[in-house]
Amino acid sequence: MRKLTVALVVLFLFAGSALAAYPEKNIQGYIMWGAGGAMDNVARAITPMAQEHLGKTIIMQNKTGATGAIATTFVANQPADGYTLLFGAENPNLYKVTGLSQIDYDQFDPVFLMMGNVGVVVIPKDSPFKSYKDLIEAAASGKTVTVGSTGPGGLPYVATTMIEKIHGVKFNKVQFDGEGPCLTALMGGHIDAVAVGLLAAASHIKAGSVNGLAMISKERIPGLDSVPAVTEIYEQYAPYLPWGAFFGVFVKKGTPKEAYDALQAAYQKAYEDPKFDEFAKNMGGVKLGLTGDEAREFIKQNQSVSAWLLYDAGGAKFSPEEFGIKRP
């Protein structure tokens, strides 16, 4: 009798906890990049709208360092209960080949990829180059062309490597602390060109303080139609595209389906909010809106292009093959 009571109580407790709707308490969100950057802005813009649909607060914190590996490792070590979210960009895709960390998006499920960032090649407004062809031909003729970069693995570095590989040219790379400082140096005339994310460059291109030569994309970007897509100029880019940065929200693998679905629905609704449209338009970001398998596919494609470019350029310690990353 006593055993039966205990069993019933246990059963009841289990049922109770299973029935309690997610979320029962506030959720912690960790942003892998610092305050004021693109990742931070995207995360902080969409989350307040998503939490309205969840009914609980998502407490946002920046946990920076080691190009996001600190936050990624931290969240991977939390319980997979849906109460710890990782706001991450494309960086973990290169952790394994650079030897930075063994924990990357393989340990996570993408809840939602909100926004993408396309690379764009820009030059100072008083530059002698008038077109993308000019720039490539100058580099091909053996002239020194100095370009900005943010260090191996960053979008500018990988984009520049892609250009170098396709045209068989070499640029002189100077490393800055981020895409913003690259643009500052470009405006001051300290470098000749830089390939950066459109999010950082859009407002400067629109204002005419820098000139956009080509979007590293198959299509032109709405709102900046004057900048040609790179495939219009050189078809050789097509196999590498689409490629760019992305910003998403992730949970650890093994998170209960109920929690995953609740989060996914909340972010989906926030994504469809016209306020988010406005935000994406102002920033110059490309709305992605991917989730589930589609998101996983997108991340894999990005990883394969970046990892192999980096490896072929000698910027990676380990071959992508070791980790089963397929060549694009």
Add this chain to the structure above:
Amino acid sequence: MEQNLQYFLIPFLNWEMMLLIWVGVFAGIWVGAIPGLSVTMAASLLISFTFSWDINSALALICGVFVGGVYGGSITAILLNIPGAPAAIATGIEGYPLAQRGEAGKAIGLCTTVSVFASFVGIIVLAVAAPVIANFSLKFAPRDFFLLAVMGILLIGSIGGGDPVKGITAGAIGILISMVGMDPSTGEMRYTFGNIYLMAGISFVTAMIGLFGVSEALTQFRQAGLKSPKQNLDRIIPSWATFVKYLPLSIRSSLLGVFIGALPGTGGDVAALLAYDQAKRSVRNPSRPFGTGAYEGIVAPETANKGAIGGAFIPMLTLGIPGDAVTAIIIGALYIHGLKPGPMLMIETPHLFWMIVSCLSISSIALLVLGLISVKPFAKIIEIPKEIIMPVVIILSVIGTYAIQNSVVDIFYMIGFGIIGYFMRLYGYATGPMVLGLILGPMLDANYRRTMQGAEDQFLPFLQGFVTSPISLFLTLAIVFLVFSQTAVYRRWRGIQ
């Protein structure tokens, strides 16, 4: 013009914004005073907090916190020898000896008055000359930032405390520690021993809290039980004559502050240190010898770090480039609120520019009032027995450190640096040069390598740059002069002792 005036008056006519600015300044003073709780952090917290607000109200609050926070950092530097923020390091060197003489009230009073003055200098320059300065600041090449960092390193002579060998040793160790982590240029790991927490590097704020906060607290425990100096609080507002006496220095230092603040990536910390050094070299007859409580040594860094506030907004509002960490966060906030920061900001939303100018002006007025009101209660903090106040300092240091990036590991670093700092002090090594090395190390490293990369790793073109670019040439000559002016030959020639 009339339109601009109208925009300028928005916050004056809106009681809610007015109130928020005052609340911001008040909160900022306290946040700034606690080691580790920085203006940058407060601003980023406020941005999530004010998401649903109207942008005007959010900006009013952030401007208030910015101005109050920079000021607050100096209060603890003067009272407890614990700078609340790196921008207040120099202030503590002169301010603490003054507090020990019972002149804390006078020191804070002077600090408040000149701070408000400098803050207005920054605002006026922002309002009048923003586009010109912004375009000039773009001309600063990596080489010039390298030279600025070298100039900063020379400060070890000023804050090293007597023995040059000890000062240089501490500074060099500071630079070495700043190299820990992922190489910013190649992504190689330096001194990380495969540890992921070392890969992120050691934040200089963490080290600063340990080296200044905890080590000072530990040192002062040795004097526990001693009676604290009695504070004279009769005349805290400096007389008009005093203010006029320091006016030339105030103008000079605040303009230096505005300019350093306007350079992308450098802020009030570098400005204050350079201004202190500049004052130490140029003031002929200080009120007392530097290092023992010279009022000039408070005026210079305090005016520079307040001037840097207006300066930091210059590239942000004209070009969409942050002048420092706080303005970087404000740019993010503008995006989230549906605005488009960038070169078009002043053209598309001119009201924003004038409103920020106006919010900063009101903040400065609020600072004058709130600062002077709180001098007396603040000065009383010194009279609290050491055995009560110092444990509080240690607790606040722990909280502040954790709050930087929510990392428990940072707390261990901080305590480690506190213990190192304690022994450094015990053996006559100043902790200032070590923090200086930590702040300037990355600036030296990254800009030296950028310059080298720009010269395609060729030594000759690298050297050529120092004489062919006018800005670099000026800075190079300035450094040569700074070094030469310390030699016996020069001193004999100028007749200085």
